[in-house]
Amino acid sequence: MMLELASDQGATLEERDLNTSPLAVRGLTVSYGQKPAVFSVDMTVQPDAMTAIIGPNGAGKSTLLKAALGIVKPLSGQVSVFGYPLEDQRARIAYVPQRASVDWDFPTRVIDVVLMGLSRQLGLLGRVRARHKARAMDCLHRVGMRDFADRQIGQLSGGQQQRVFLARALAQDADLYLLDEPFAGVDAATEKAIISVLKSLKQSHKTVVVVHHDLATVTDYFDHVFLINTHKVAEGPVAEAFTAENLQNAYGGRLATAQIDQISHVSG
Amino acid sequence: MSGAEFVPLSLTPMLIGTFAAIACALPGNFLVLRKQALIGDAISHVVLPGIVVAFLLTGTISTWPMMLGAAGAAILAVVMIEAVRRLGQIEAGAAMGVVFTTMFAGGVLLLEQTDTSTVHLDVEHALYGNLESLIWLDASGWASLLDPVALAGLPPELPRIAVTLIAVCLFIWVLWRPLKISTFDEGFARTMGIRTGALSLALVITAAVAAVAAFDAVGSIIVIAMFICPPAAARMMTNRLEVQIGWSVLFATLSAILGYVLAGYGPLWLGAADAVSAAGMIATVSGVTLAVCAVLGPCRHRVGAQTSA
Numbered sequence: 063m064m065l066e067l068a069s070d071q072g073a074t075l076e077e078r079d080l081n082t083s084p085l086a087v088r089g090l091t092v093s094y095g096q097k098p099a100v101f102s103v104d105m106t107v108q109p110d111a112m113t114a115i116i117g118p119n120g121a122g123k124s125t126l127l128k129a130a131l132g133i134v135k136p137l138s139g140q141v142s143v144f145g146y147p148l149e150d151q152r153a154r155i156a157y158v159p160q161r162a163s164v165d166w167d168f169p170t171r172v173i174d175v176v177l178m179g180l181s182r183q184l185g186l187l188g189r190v191r192a193r194h195k196a197r198a199m200d201c202l203h204r205v206g207m208r209d210f211a212d213r214q215i216g217q218l219s220g221g222q223q224q225r226v227f228l229a230r231a232l233a234q235d236a237d238l239y240l241l242d243e244p245f246a247g248v249d250a251a252t253e254k255a256i257i258s259v260l261k262s263l264k265q266s267h268k269t270v271v272v273v274h275h276d277l278a279t280v281t282d283y284f285d286h287v288f289l290i291n292t293h294k295v296a297e298g299p300v301a302e303a304f305t306a307e308n309l310q311n312a313y314g315g316r317l318a319t320a321q322i323d324q325i326s327h328v329s330g
Numbered sequence: 331m332s333g334a335e336f337v338p339l340s341l342t343p344m345l346i347g348t349f350a351a352i353a354c355a356l357p358g359n360f361l362v363l364r365k366q367a368l369i370g371d372a373i374s375h376v377v378l379p380g381i382v383v384a385f386l387l388t389g390t391i392s393t394w395p396m397m398l399g400a401a402g403a404a405i406l407a408v409v410m411i412e413a414v415r416r417l418g419q420i421e422a423g424a425a426m427g428v429v430f431t432t433m434f435a436g437g438v439l440l441l442e443q444t445d446t447s448t449v450h451l452d453v454e455h456a457l458y459g460n461l462e463s464l465i466w467l468d469a470s471g472w473a474s475l476l477d478p479v480a481l482a483g484l485p486p487e488l489p490r491i492a493v494t495l496i497a498v499c500l501f502i503w504v505l506w507r508p509l510k511i512s513t514f515d516e517g518f519a520r521t522m523g524i525r526t527g528a529l530s531l532a533l534v535i536t537a538a539v540a541a542v543a544a545f546d547a548v549g550s551i552i553v554i555a556m557f558i559c560p561p562a563a564a565r566m567m568t569n570r571l572e573v574q575i576g577w578s579v580l581f582a583t584l585s586a587i588l589g590y591v592l593a594g595y596g597p598l599w600l601g602a603a604d605a606v607s608a609a610g611m612i613a614t615v616s617g618v619t620l621a622v623c624a625v626l627g628p629c630r631h632r633v634g635a636q637t638s639a
């Protein structure tokens with residue numbers, strides 16, 4: 063269906079957006095039980111940029127990401143990745159789930175987790191060869207975890223676990239990186255390491271989308287924001303969309319006025 | 331013990347017990363890590379009435395009617411769970427508990443009320459199997475392993491469980507990478523294009539096939555014990571899944587052989603006259619192995635629990 067749009071000469075601006083955006087979502091609605099978690103959301107992610115998905119707890123940030131990736135099944139809506147259906151573009155997407163979503167007691171080593179990022183290349187029965195190991199070690203090096211390759215993953219701190227997850231995403235060598243709360247509960251050194259890797263991804267023309275909860279760092283880290291509270295509240299460059307009014311709309315009474323003042327000063 | 335005595339009387343039960351134990355322990359590794367270990371328990375409960383009904387309809391205990399009966403019972407169980415959950419508006423876990431126990435009780439009741447005395451199908455055999463009776467009377471010694479005439483007299487349970495074991499091994503070998511990734515991180519597996527729902531179902535079906543094939547020879551006690559004890563003990567010996575699988579096979583083999591020998595000779599050594607149930611002793615050995623590993627295993631601490639808190 064997206065392909066038909068591409069050949070349509072009379073495509074509107076929005077339709078052209080759909081064809082170029084690394085991730086475009088139209089009319090996405092997801093529900094767990096009776097109440098919708100995400101309701102009729104449109105999102106167009108800008109290429110070669112870092113976008114933060116922001117909203118209060120339970121606003122559907124992670125759900126939006128999971129539905130866009132086909133991890134949860136939406137009630138309705140369409141997703142296109144680089145203008146094509148999601149299933150055709152899996153190889154171009156890397157995903158970092160929430161750290162707490164897996165059992166770190168799982169019997170495996172750090173290097174094995176990073177090698178999981180190469181499993182599309184390896185196929186079902188392909189042997190892990192020296193070049194795959196070297197690539198995994200290189201990814202660990204980029205997140206400062208090279209020395210931990212042979213550790214059991216349960217022996218790592220929370221920040222180290224998060225960096226291993228990022229290394230696995232790097233191993234996927236994708237064009238679109240989607241991260242779910244990568245800064246949640248990590249130490250300052252890890253936060254610095256992660257943001258430096260993400261910024262280097264942006265410099266090599268990759269697209270990064272992050273579910274983010276720390277409003278204080280939004281202007282430092284990101285180029286674009288997407289504000290959500292079940293419905294889409296605002297979307298755009300940080301300077302335009304990350305405003306006190308939009309935050310008030312997204313968070314309602316849950317954000318102290320003083321906090322909003324502070325943020326609006328920072329964002330100018 | 332001489333070959334002339336060992337081969338006809340002990341070789342086949344030992345092999346069948348070992349194959350059944352390994353066939354259950356292999357998928358058990360993934361079930362335990364997925365926190366679905368009791369699914370083996372559930373399977374062996376649910377399939378009993380299916381197997382009994384299949385026997386009552388066909389009059390034989392052969393592979394296909396039993397597998398079909400078991401599959402039919404499993405489908406009925408799913409429908410009943412869904413019905414109880416919706417009509418009673420209770421959570422899925424409670425609905426499963428009600429359905430599994432009801433179906434097992436129904437199977438036992440059917441066994442008691444009908445005449446199954448011509449074959450090894452009664453309550454005792456449903457629980458403990460009939461491992462001791464799976465002897466190979468056509469054999470006269472080790473040379474019989476090369477004798478086509480004697481081989482034709484092998485108990486049919488042996489090739490049946492051997493084929494099942496090969497199928498289980500193939501399943502895990504071919505789907506190793508998706509199984510491992512989706513067991514560790516299901517969300518990530520989905521984004522890699524792995525169909526986690528279908529894979530999960532395939533794992534349960536594999537476990538069910540192993541359970542039904544093993545059930546016939548060794549009864550449901552071993553099935554339940556082998557799904558859980560060798561993998562859980564193996565987990566405490568290593569922090570690598572590849573190595574854990576190896577340990578679980580070793581523990582399953584050890585339980586089957588040691589359990590069989592102890593059941594046959596243990597009571598004699600203690601001065602008693604009779605042997606005890608081999609299946610019961612195999613389950614006991616696997617339980618003791620688990621207990622020893624829980625106390626002495628090098629990787630028994632849940633390190634992940636501390637850091638992720």
